Amino acid sequence: MKRKLVKQGTSTMMISLPSKWIRTNNLEKGKEIDISEIENTLVVSTENNNSKKETEITLNNAMESSIGTLITTIYRENFSRVKVNFQNKKSFSILREILDDQLLGFEVIKKAEDYCIIESITDPTGEQFDNIFSKLLLNIEDLFEFTEQYFSGESPKFEKTEDKIIEFDNLCRRIIYRENYPKSELRIDFHSELIHAQRELYLLLLVMGKQRLKTGKNELRLLMDCKNIFEMLKEAYSNKNLELIEKLIVFEQENYKKAYKELENYNPLVIHHLMNVLRGFYLAASPLAGLILG
Numbered sequence: 001m002k003r004k005l006v007k008q009g010t011s012t013m014m015i016s017l018p019s020k021w022i023r024t025n026n027l028e029k030g031k032e033i034d035i036s037e038i039e040n041t042l043v044v045s046t047e048n049n050n051s052k053k054e055t056e057i058t059l060n061n062a063m064e065s066s067i068g069t070l071i072t073t074i075y076r077e078n079f080s081r082v083k084v085n086f087q088n089k090k091s092f093s094i095l096r097e098i099l100d101d102q103l104l105g106f107e108v109i110k111k112a113e114d115y116c117i118i119e120s121i122t123d124p125t126g127e128q129f130d131n132i133f134s135k136l137l138l139n140i141e142d143l144f145e146f147t148e149q150y151f152s153g154e155s156p157k158f159e160k161t162e163d164k165i166i167e168f169d170n171l172c173r174r175i176i177y178r179e180n181y182p183k184s185e186l187r188i189d190f191h192s193e194l195i196h197a198q199r200e201l202y203l204l205l206l207v208m209g210k211q212r213l214k215t216g217k218n219e220l221r222l223l224m225d226c227k228n229i230f231e232m233l234k235e236a237y238s239n240k241n242l243e244l245i246e247k248l249i250v251f252e253q254e255n256y257k258k259a260y261k262e263l264e265n266y267n268p269l270v271i272h273h274l275m276n277v278l279r280g281f282y283l284a285a286s287p288l289a290g291l292i293l294g
Contacts (some may be wrong), residue, residue, distance in 0.1 A: 001018065003015040003016060017044070025046045027046065033045065033046055034046070045180065052080035052081060053077075053078060053079045053080055053081075054079065054080065054081040054082065054083075055074060055079050055081075055082050055083075056082065056083040056084075056085070057070055057071075057074070057082065057083075057084055057085070058084075058085040058086075059084060059085065059086040059087065059091040059095065060087065061091070062088060062090040062091045062094060064094050064098075067091060067094050067095055067098065068094075068098050068102075071084070071095060071098060071099070071103065071106075071118075072098070072102070072103065072170060075103045075106055075170055075174060076170055076173040076174050076177060077177060078174055078177045078178040079120075080119065080120045081117065081118070081119045081120070082117075082118045082119075083115060083116075083117055083118075084115060084116050084117075084118060085114060085115045086114060086115065086116070087114070092111075092116065095116075096108065099118070101163040101166075101167070102163055102166045102167045102170060103167070103170060104122075104124075104167055104170075104171055105120050105121055105122040105123055105124075106118055106119075106120055106121075107119060107120075107121050109121075123174075123178075124171060124175060125175075126175055126178075126179040128175075129172060129175050129176075129179075132168050132171050132172055132175075133168070133172055135164070135168050136164075136165055136168035136169055136172065137234055139161050139164045139165045139168065140165060140194075140198045140201075140230065141230075142158075142161050143158065143161060143162070143165075143198060143201045143202060143205070144201070144223070144226070144227045144230070146158040146161070146205060147201060147204065147205060147208075147223055148220075148223065150205065150208045150209075150215075151215045151219065151220055151223065155209070158202070158205050158209075162202045165195070165198060166195075169191060169195050172191060173188065173191060176188060176191075182294060183290065183291055183294045186287040186290040186291050186294070187287075187291065189286075189287035190284055190287040190288050190291065193280055193281075193283040193284035193287065194233075194280075194281070194284045196280045196283075197230075197276070197277050197279075197280025197281045197283075197284065198277070198280075200273045200274075200276040200277045200280060201226070201273065201277050203273055204269075204270065204273035204274065204277075207269055207273070213267055213269060213270055214267055215267060215270055218262070218265050218266050219266055219267055219270045219271070219274070222255075222259055222266070222270075222271065222274045222275075222278070223274060225251075225255045225259075225278060226274055226277040226278050226281070228251065229248055229251055229252055229255075229278060229281045229282065230281050232244055232247065232248040232251065233248060233281050233284055233285060233288065236248065236285070236288060236292070237288055240292045241292070242289060242292055242293070245285050245288065245289050245292070248281075248282070248285050249282065249285060252278055252279070252281070252282035253282075255278065256275065256278055256279065256282075259271060259274075259275055259278075260275070
């Protein structure tokens with residue numbers, strides 16, 4: 001659908017809105033609409049898209065992964081208010097910890113014996129998306145630094161960094177859903193592969209935090225390969241560079257095959273996680289290429 005620009009005054013340009021869309025959304029003169037700017041795209045939406053979404057869930061067990069999956073999905077889907085029924089204090093305690101560590105803006109505003117009310121008290125705007133995503137990338141860089149430190153015999157604290165990565169990722173997904181970004185499916189795929197890859201690095205850090213794994217120059221070289229492919233992915237995203245994605249793919253294929261052929265030269269636990277890191281960042285290149293082409 002194309003529209004011609006009409007000059008209004010000295011510097012303002014105007015376009016007409018499709019009559020069918022106006023009728024469908026019951027718009028009339030004086031009614032307000034929202035306009036979001038996303039890179040070189042403008043998204044026009046009605047006030048109804050910003051109406052508060054509410055839901056209700058029940059926590060049937062005190063398993064952290066189950067509770068986290070439920071409440072995180074609700075957060076990402078841009079719900080503003082949720083009633084959470086629970087059967088014991090432990091479930092509520094786990095829920096509260098997830099809210100504090102990973103879901104910025106979601107707060108308990110009311111608590112009873114067997115339920116609580118959670119409400120979004122603050123929400124970042126689409127204009128803040130790039131800054132939030134940049135913070136996510138910086139924290140992934142920190143995970144690489146912590147892994148290098150472990151390889152050198154140090155024992156840095158890394159748990160809070162992982163919580164921040166999850167928090168920023170959830171924020172980005174919430175904004176993508178709310179703002180109805182162009183090619184939002186590709187954006188979500190890109191985020192998913194990126195997070196899965198860094199999660200392998202985090203799992204490696206957990207193992208190394210519990211037991212001192214033997215590492216040497218081979219493991220360090222593979223870690224540096226993972227870091228290099230991450231830097232290439234980050235630069236391709238920032239500069240919308242398709243040629244860099246091609247180089248990234250070649251780099252991953254060569255180094256993945258090389259590591260696979262030399263399995264006997266690596267610590268098996270370390271190489272398991274690092275090869276998954278390498279593969280994960282490679283898989284993130286495909287949806288990123290789609291975004292760049294768009």
